[in-house]
Amino acid sequence: MGLADIVASVKSGAVKAADLTEVRLAAIAAREGDIHAFNHVMADEARASAAAVDEAVARGDDPGPLAGVTVALKDNMCTRGVPTTCSSKILEGWLPPYDGTVVAALKASGAVAVGKTNLDEFAMGSSTENSAFGPTRNPHDTNRVPGGSSGGSAAAVAAGFSDFSLGSDTGGSIRQPAALCGVVGVKPTYGYVSRYGLVAFASSLDQIGPFTNTVEDAALVLDVIGGHDPRDSTSIPQQHPSLVAALQQGVGGLRIGRITDLPEGADPDVQERLEAAFDTLKAQGATIVDVQVPAFSFGLTAYYLIAPAEASSNLARYDGVRYGMRVEATDTNAMYGATREAGFGDEVKRRIMLGTYALSAGYYDAYYGKALKVRRLIHDDFERAYQHADVLLTPTSPSVAFEFGSKGDNPLAMYLCDTYTIPTNLAGHPGMSVPFGTGAHGLPVGVQVLAGTLQEPVMFRVAAALERSLA
Amino acid sequence: MSERDGLPGDWELVVGLEVHVELATNTKMFSSSPNRFGDEPNTNIDPVTLGLPGALPVLNEQAVELAMRIGLALNCTIQPCTFHRKNYFYPDMPKAYQVSQYDQPLNIDGYLDLPNGVRVGIERAHMEEDAGKSTHIGGSGGRVHGADYSLLDLNRAGVPLVEIVSRPDIQTSDDARDYVNELRGILVAIGASDAKMEEGSLRVDANISVRQPGAPLGTRCEIKNVNSIRSLGRAIEYEARRQIDLLESGDKVRQETRHWDETDGRTHTLRVKEDADDYRYFLEPDLVPVVPSAEWIHRVREAMPPLPAQRREHLSVLTGQPANSEAVTSVVERGQDHYVLAVSHLGGDAARALVYVKEAFADLGAEPAVPALDIAGLTTLEVDGKVTATQAKAILAEIIANGGGDAAAIAAAKGFEALDTSALETVVDQVIAEQADAWAKFCAGDGKAMGAIVGAVMKATQGKADGKIVTALLNQKKG
Numbered sequence: 001m002g003l004a005d006i007v008a009s010v011k012s013g014a015v016k017a018a019d020l021t022e023v024r025l026a027a028i029a030a031r032e033g034d035i036h037a038f039n040h041v042m043a044d045e046a047r048a049s050a051a052a053v054d055e056a057v058a059r060g061d062d063p064g065p066l067a068g069v070t071v072a073l074k075d076n077m078c079t080r081g082v083p084t085t086c087s088s089k090i091l092e093g094w095l096p097p098y099d100g101t102v103v104a105a106l107k108a109s110g111a112v113a114v115g116k117t118n119l120d121e122f123a124m125g126s127s128t129e130n131s132a133f134g135p136t137r138n139p140h141d142t143n144r145v146p147g148g149s150s151g152g153s154a155a156a157v158a159a160g161f162s163d164f165s166l167g168s169d170t171g172g173s174i175r176q177p178a179a180l181c182g183v184v185g186v187k188p189t190y191g192y193v194s195r196y197g198l199v200a201f202a203s204s205l206d207q208i209g210p211f212t213n214t215v216e217d218a219a220l221v222l223d224v225i226g227g228h229d230p231r232d233s234t235s236i237p238q239q240h241p242s243l244v245a246a247l248q249q250g251v252g253g254l255r256i257g258r259i260t261d262l263p264e265g266a267d268p269d270v271q272e273r274l275e276a277a278f279d280t281l282k283a284q285g286a287t288i289v290d291v292q293v294p295a296f297s298f299g300l301t302a303y304y305l306i307a308p309a310e311a312s313s314n315l316a317r318y319d320g321v322r323y324g325m326r327v328e329a330t331d332t333n334a335m336y337g338a339t340r341e342a343g344f345g346d347e348v349k350r351r352i353m354l355g356t357y358a359l360s361a362g363y364y365d366a367y368y369g370k371a372l373k374v375r376r377l378i379h380d381d382f383e384r385a386y387q388h389a390d391v392l393l394t395p396t397s398p399s400v401a402f403e404f405g406s407k408g409d410n411p412l413a414m415y416l417c418d419t420y421t422i423p424t425n426l427a428g429h430p431g432m433s434v435p436f437g438t439g440a441h442g443l444p445v446g447v448q449v450l451a452g453t454l455q456e457p458v459m460f461r462v463a464a465a466l467e468r469s470l471a
Numbered sequence: 472m473s474e475r476d477g478l479p480g481d482w483e484l485v486v487g488l489e490v491h492v493e494l495a496t497n498t499k500m501f502s503s504s505p506n507r508f509g510d511e512p513n514t515n516i517d518p519v520t521l522g523l524p525g526a527l528p529v530l531n532e533q534a535v536e537l538a539m540r541i542g543l544a545l546n547c548t549i550q551p552c553t554f555h556r557k558n559y560f561y562p563d564m565p566k567a568y569q570v571s572q573y574d575q576p577l578n579i580d581g582y583l584d585l586p587n588g589v590r591v592g593i594e595r596a597h598m599e600e601d602a603g604k605s606t607h608i609g610g611s612g613g614r615v616h617g618a619d620y621s622l623l624d625l626n627r628a629g630v631p632l633v634e635i636v637s638r639p640d641i642q643t644s645d646d647a648r649d650y651v652n653e654l655r656g657i658l659v660a661i662g663a664s665d666a667k668m669e670e671g672s673l674r675v676d677a678n679i680s681v682r683q684p685g686a687p688l689g690t691r692c693e694i695k696n697v698n699s700i701r702s703l704g705r706a707i708e709y710e711a712r713r714q715i716d717l718l719e720s721g722d723k724v725r726q727e728t729r730h731w732d733e734t735d736g737r738t739h740t741l742r743v744k745e746d747a748d749d750y751r752y753f754l755e756p757d758l759v760p761v762v763p764s765a766e767w768i769h770r771v772r773e774a775m776p777p778l779p780a781q782r783r784e785h786l787s788v789l790t791g792q793p794a795n796s797e798a799v800t801s802v803v804e805r806g807q808d809h810y811v812l813a814v815s816h817l818g819g820d821a822a823r824a825l826v827y828v829k830e831a832f833a834d835l836g837a838e839p840a841v842p843a844l845d846i847a848g849l850t851t852l853e854v855d856g857k858v859t860a861t862q863a864k865a866i867l868a869e870i871i872a873n874g875g876g877d878a879a880a881i882a883a884a885k886g887f888e889a890l891d892t893s894a895l896e897t898v899v900d901q902v903i904a905e906q907a908d909a910w911a912k913f914c915a916g917d918g919k920a921m922g923a924i925v926g927a928v929m930k931a932t933q934g935k936a937d938g939k940i941v942t943a944l945l946n947q948k949k950g
Contacts, residue, residue, distance in 0.1 A: 078525040091524070098518050100525055199524040204756035232527050233758050310756060313558050316567030317522045336560060359558075359751035368753065
């Protein structure tokens with residue numbers, strides 16, 4: 001059942017939100033032990049929210065555009081009075097005194113939050129293996145990773161633990177796990193969704209977006225959580241047109257771009273599904289055009305300077321002084337050191353060191369400064385490409401879901417998982433992953449649809465066309 | 472003392488000042504918590520102030536406008552600007568970075584003219600946020616080193632600041648004091664800050680070096696913890712002598728930050744340049760650039776009250792006193808120039824009013840609770856010769872003590888009947904007759920003899936005679 005159908009049946013009184021919530025809680029009880037999608041299941045809060053929706057319906061009040069729909073929230077979104085850990089020991093036990101803007105928007109819309117989902121610590125990783133609380137397993141094959149960093153949110157939807165979920169995407173952290181778990185995942189234009197209450201990893205790249213079963217569901221969620229927020233200075237100061245409305249249009253006449261200088265490295269099964277995607281769009285009346293994005297291949301390098309640089313600053317506040325973990329020591333500086341040594345995992349420490357170095361006097365120009373120039377080039381190359389194509393199609397991930405431990409000891413191999421997703425974040429553009437059949441071992445393959453700034457409507461039209469072709 | 476003259480040998484003093492002012496906004500720089508001094512610790516806080524995970528800054532428009540006022544008052548160019556993060560760990564800095572303007576500040580390239588005519592260049596006046604306040608308990612001298620524990624008050628964290636950086640154009644400790652004094656007057660006049668050094672809403676750091684005439688700039692030291700204008704002068708004088716002593720004994724000045732100790736009157740090493748933090752500045756990704764439009768700048772400029780220099784000039788023209796005279800500067804500094812203007816508008820004599828206000832209104836504040844009309848009446852009485860300057864002073868004291876009063880009625884009550892000239896002439900003739908000896912000496916050119924005659928006239932008139940008129944009569948009679 002799609003979200004629109006759920007909302008309609010809850011609003012009509014035909015189905016009780018309380019019953020729908022119990023179904024999801026039962027699914028969690030049955031399989032969460034195998035999957036470990038959640039850091040914290042909010043069973044009591046979920047039951048209370050569902051009851052409130054049912055009461056509103058009984059009173060004849062409007063219960064909201066997502067009435068009775070269950071949602072799982074990535075555990076880097078602040079939830080008032082509910083643990084928010086970023087899967088890090090350093091935030092264990094912290095209870096935010098406020099709801100983030102999207103969390104408040106979901107509450108107001110009648111959505112029922114069932115839990116906080118696992119992630120790579122502070123969203124740094126592509127497999128959820130970097131969680132301080134243990135990895136999440138892929139519901140399609142529990143010997144394999146769900147992707148990351150939003151692995152818990154992707155797995156929650158794939159396992160039927162919630163009707164949809166929210167993740168955050170800094171370099172592919174929504175799209176890559178969506179592809180590996182066989183669900184839809186969207187990273188909107190930077191500034192489309194408020195970041196207020198999203199614990200920052202790399203502020204200029206972070207963006208919240210949904211995981212859903214269908215393209216239409218994703219459009220519905222973005223229509224609720226998108227829009228200007230006066231508490232986020234980087235949120236775009238305008239209302240966005242309804243994406244649900246855009247889905248009605250087909251792809252006839254659209255120009256679908258194939259990036260001819262895309263970095264190689266995608267597995268043949270993934271490549272085969274991408275070709276099938278081009279074919280079906282052509283069959284539906286779109287034109288395939290060749291474009292170049294020369295700076296695309298520099299994205300990974302620039303990203304691993306810019307994102308750690310911002311992270312080194314964003315994560316400096318975890319010093320044991322005001323909240324979260326504290327390891328006592330003889331003086332303040334020793335306390336900082338002991339707390340951060342014990343509180344952060346290896347990948348987080350690695351990126352803090354990388355970023356600190358990249359920003360240091362004497363190295364700034366060669367590293368951070370140069371990376372900013374590359375970022376500008378990538379943006380400009382994309383902009384030129386979008387003069388010739390309405391959207392671009394690429395693989396989301398170079399491979400299907402991989403086995404635990406296969407890249408865990410090799411940071412560079414792990415970083416390559418995001419080759420195709422990272423440049424979009426650097427450009428600030430939207431991108432989404434749509435499930436498009438299966439590859440090796442019968443595992444899901446995602447195709448990535450990219451578009452220019454605020455071109456979500458056309459991106460969604462293409463994604464919907466791909467989805468329809470599989471039906 | 473004038474440093475240029477007072478320094479030993481040929482040494483020249485070079486001083487640049489960095490002045491931090493807390494802006495008088497309603498709320499903090501990036502959040503809606505109140506910006507208020509003296510509240511219970513840790514009550515003016517919120518997720519942004521506390522640097523909680525997920526919190527984001529939103530720039531306070533009022534802070535930008537007050538910063539623009541400062542720029543306009545200091546003749547700066549106002550330009551599109553950005554914010555950076557200055558990264559460092561300190562417990563009272565909740566985010567472990569301070570949001571500050573770096574290479575693109577709001578205000579650049581201005582100047583401030585001191586009342587004595589010296590022009591001090593302004594390099595920049597940029598916006599940044601204040602840190603919280605640490606109080607170190609135990610140990611010695613309130614310093615963190617050796618303290619048993621520290622208390623944090625984050626009420627001040629996130630309070631908007633403007634840092635005004637002068638060029639090294641200041642050459643005497645007097646000019647340094649005048650600069651801060653004039654700047655403070657401007658900040659208060661334009662409503663940008665209450666600028667109280669004792670409450671820390673105005674803080675001064677001094678960059679000091681010395682050199683021989685024509686030589687390149689010497690190595691400078693930055694002096695912190697200067698908590699009053701008087702201390703600023705003392706610190707500069709001490710530091711200049713310290714550096715000269717070093718150089719004259721063949722040593723070098725080491726670039727360092729030094730701490731002014733009010734009790735021993737010396738500066739002490741705080742940290743040397745090699746230990747300076749690497750702040751790893753980078754563009755604050757949570758904020759967007761501020762691009763003040765010409766229309767916005769115009770609107771802010773139009774709303775600006777007149778500056779102290781303009782007010783001094785106005786008062787000078789009105790009263791005939793020099794703009795840098797003590798009477799004009801002190802009355803403007805107290806904000807009482809409006810009062811003198813009011814007396815003038817009510818028909819009073821501005822020059823006399825300036826003298827009265829300067830002498831007798833020191834404790835009455837910017838809005839003296841004395842009817843300007845009564846003061847106007849008194850000036851007229853004195854200018855018309857109905858009372859003497861001495862009598863006017865007595866009447867003024869009574870008007871102030873009673874919160875008002877009719878000058879003529881008080882004069883009558885006190886028996887301050889002014890003598891008209893013919894009555895006075897009769898008395899003068901009488902005294903000349905009585906003091907024939909003194910009169911003869913006076914006529915022979917002995918100026919000292921005049922005193923005895925005038926004194927006798929005063930005695931005879933019980934002080935009602937105007938000394939100036941008596942002198943004029945005597946000279947007239949001498950022929």
